[in-house]
Amino acid sequence: xxxxxxxxxxxxxxxxxxxxxxxxxxxxxxxxxxxxxxxxxxxxxxxxxxxxxxxxxxxxxxxxxxxxxxxxxxxxxxxxxxxxxxxxxxxxxxxxxxxxxxxxxxxxxxxxxxxxxxxxxxxxxxxxxxxxxxxxxxxxxxxxxxxxxxxxxxxxxxxxxxxxxxxxxxxxxxxxxxxxxxxxxxxxxxxxxxxxxxxxxxxxxxxxxxxxxxxxxxxxxxxxxxxxxxxxxxxxxxxxxxxxxxxxxxxxxxxxxxxxxxxxxxxxxxxxxxxxxxxxxxxxxxxxxxxxxxxxxxxxxxxxxxxxxxxxxxxxxxxxxxxxxxxxxxxxxxxxxxxxxxxxxxxxxxxxxxxxxxxxxxxxxxxxxxxxxxxxxxxxxxxxxxxxxxxxxxxxxxxxxxxxxxxxxxxxxxxxxxxxxxxxxxxxxxxxxxxxxxxxxxxxxxxxxxxxxxxxxxxxxxxxxxxxxxxxxxxxxxxx
Numbered sequence: 198x199x200x201x202x203x204x205x206x207x208x209x210x211x212x213x214x215x216x217x218x219x220x221x222x223x224x225x226x227x228x229x230x231x232x233x234x235x236x237x238x239x240x241x242x243x244x245x246x247x248x249x250x251x252x253x254x255x256x257x258x259x260x261x262x263x264x265x266x267x268x269x270x271x272x273x274x275x276x277x278x279x280x281x282x283x284x285x286x287x288x289x290x291x292x293x294x295x296x297x298x299x300x301x302x303x304x305x306x307x308x309x310x311x312x313x314x315x316x317x318x319x320x321x322x323x324x325x326x327x328x329x330x331x332x333x334x335x336x337x338x339x340x341x342x343x344x345x346x347x348x349x350x351x352x353x354x355x356x357x358x359x360x361x362x363x364x365x366x367x368x369x370x371x372x373x374x375x376x377x378x379x380x381x382x383x384x385x386x387x388x389x390x391x392x393x394x395x396x397x398x399x400x401x402x403x404x405x406x407x408x409x410x411x412x413x414x415x416x417x418x419x420x421x422x423x424x425x426x427x428x429x430x431x432x433x434x435x436x437x438x439x440x441x442x443x444x445x446x447x448x449x450x451x452x453x454x455x456x457x458x459x460x461x462x463x464x465x466x467x468x469x470x471x472x473x474x475x476x477x478x479x480x481x482x483x484x485x486x487x488x489x490x491x492x493x494x495x496x497x498x499x500x501x502x503x504x505x506x507x508x509x510x511x512x513x514x515x516x517x518x519x520x521x522x523x524x525x526x527x528x529x530x531x532x533x534x535x536x537x538x539x540x541x542x543x544x545x546x547x548x549x550x551x552x553x554x555x556x557x558x559x560x561x562x563x564x565x566x567x568x569x570x571x572x573x574x575x576x577x578x579x580x581x582x583x584x585x586x587x588x589x590x591x592x593x594x595x596x597x598x599x600x601x602x603x604x605x606x607x608x609x610x611x612x613x614x615x616x617x618x619x620x621x622x623x624x625x626x627x628x629x630x631x632x633x634x635x636x637x638x639x640x641x642x643x644x645x646x647x648x649x650x651x652x653x654x655x656x657x658x659x660x661x662x663x664x665x666x667x668x669x670x671x672x673x674x675x676x677x
Contacts, residue, residue: 271294271295271298275298275302276302277298277299277302277303278302278303278304278305279303279304279305280295280299280303280305280306280307281305281307282295282306282307282308282311283307283308283309283310283311284309284310284311285308285311286311286312286313287308287311287313287314288313288314288318289313289314289315289318289319289322291314292308292314292318292319292322292323293318293321293322295322296322296323296325296326299326300325300326300327301327301328302328303326303328303329304328304329304330304331305329305330305331306323306329306331306332306333307331307333308332308333308334308337309333309334309335309336309337309365310335310336310337311337312336312337312338312339313339314334314337314339315339316339316377317355319334319337320355320357321355323357323358323361324355324356324357324358325358326358326360326361327358327360328360329358329360329361330360330361330362330363331361331362331363331364331365332357332361332363332364332365333365334365334366335365335366335367335368336367336368446467446468446472447468447469447471447472448472450468450472450473450475450476450481450484450488451472451475451476451479453476453479453481453483453484454484465488465491465492465493466493466494466495468488468493468495470495470498470499473485473488473493473495473496473499474499474500474503477499477503477507477512477515477519478503478506480512480514480515481515482512482514482515482517482518485515485518485519486518489518489521489522492524493524494524495524496519496522496524496525497524497525497526499525499529501529501532501534504519504529504530504532504533505533505534505536505537506537507519508533508537508538508541508549508552508553509536509537509540509541510541511541511544511546511548511549512549513546513548513549513552516549516552517552520552520556530556530558531558531561533553533558533561535561535564535565538553538558538561538562538564538565539565539566539569541553542565542569542573542581542585543569543572543573544578545573545576545578545580545581546581547578547580547581547583547584550580550581550584550585551584553584554584554587554588559588559589562585562588562590563589563590563591563592565585565590567592567595567596567597570582570585570590570592570596571596571597571600574596574600574601574604574613575600575603575604577604577607577608577609579609579612579613579616582613582616583612583616586616586617586620587616587620590620593617593620593622594622594623594624596617596622596624598624598625598627598628598631599631601613601614601617601624601628601631602628602631614628
């Protein structure tokens with residue numbers, strides 16, 4: 198049957214039975230559907246919905262869709278949460294209309310590849326959004342009208358919505374990013390993605406000076422959550438100029454802001470050694486990892502006391518990165534002080550003890566005094582004890598079986614026995630009798646404590662009676 202001969206009333210009735218997703222697709226693409234509107238407009242409905250409104254009522258709760266020519270359909274979809282308007286040739290007035298219509302509902306907005314929208318038009322439109330969390334303005338070429346944005350104080354004029362958490366500004370010029378950076382530092386963003394930033398066509402010294410002035414105050418604050426990548430050689434040149442004062446880079450290292458390091462590989466080896474030492478001491482393994490990957494060559498200049506401190510404090514994640522570093526010679530591990538190893542062991546740093554065993558520092562570990570081993574056992578540091586014994590601790594048979602017996606009331610007792618048994622500890626045969634003797638001594642000590650407490654109670658009671666007797670004698674004397 199030819200659909201053109203079906204009366205509009207029948208078509209509208211059929212639409213009531215179409216699935217929501219199919220109805221939505223048909224309503225946007227079907228010429229037949231668009232032909233129903235003249236008929237609908239000729240129908241006067243009193244106190245009831247038009248037949249077409251009844252059918253389209255199914256689409257009122259649609260929350261997400263993609264369509265290039267979106268502006269004509271805004272009024273029919275009041276609950277949009279996710280709008281992907283990529284390459285739609287939108288203008289500033291479209292963005293304004295969009296943000297007004299979805300001021301409270303819109304969560305994700307992707308307006309990338311729209312070369313006609315401007316930076317001020319976008320920022321002024323989104324400022325009042327209440328729930329916008331994600332904004333993508335990549336490849337919006339008119340955003341990088343540097344002659345305009347350089348003359349405006351965007352940081353004081355515009356602001357991002359408080360709800361915004363993610364901002365994508367890829368494939369734009371460096372100048373655009375660093376101008377917007379003045380706004381970014383005042384926002385509550387979780388992260389910014391700025392990839393493939395481009396060199397301006399007419400790069401001038403004044404532009405460069407503006408970039409420097411804008412970024413210098415923000416670099417340290419913002420570097421901890423900006424993810425910026427660029428493969429061009431220009432990236433190094435521009436970013437080196439943005440941070441001419443190496444104290445800024447040192448401060449990033451000290452604070453654990455690792456992402457900025459990837460921006461300026463040419464400056465990596467100029468980072469001061471004290472800054473790297475502070476970073477290690479403050480336990481920033483991610484920064485140490487970034488320095489290692491970027492081949493920071495001054496690791497070999499780290500003083501021995503730094504490695505001793507890493508071991509003593511049990512900074513095992515930093516230790517992992519230092520062990521991977523090809524610029525650090527094995528001799529630094531062989532020269533570790535016995536004192537640092539002892540303190541690490543006495544603190545029960547099991548992961549660090551495992552590192553020391555992996556480094557095959559058996560001679561160092563054999564110098565740990567037996568008294569330290571006794572203390573670790575009584576403190577129930579089973580795993581640290583296990584690493585030492587399994588490494589072939591040469592003084593194993595000097596371990597006092599009485600100390601082992603005293604651990605019989607702690608949770609790790611059975612593990613101690615198992616570890617020593619596997620290591621062929623020679624005094625295990627004495628353990629039962631010694632344990633019985635220790636228990637008897639403990640019982641005797643408890644009895645002595647109880648008897649002493651009873652005797653002290655008796656003495657107190659006797660003293661009290663004597664005081665009462667003396668008081669009676671004084672009273673009798675007064676009566677006489």
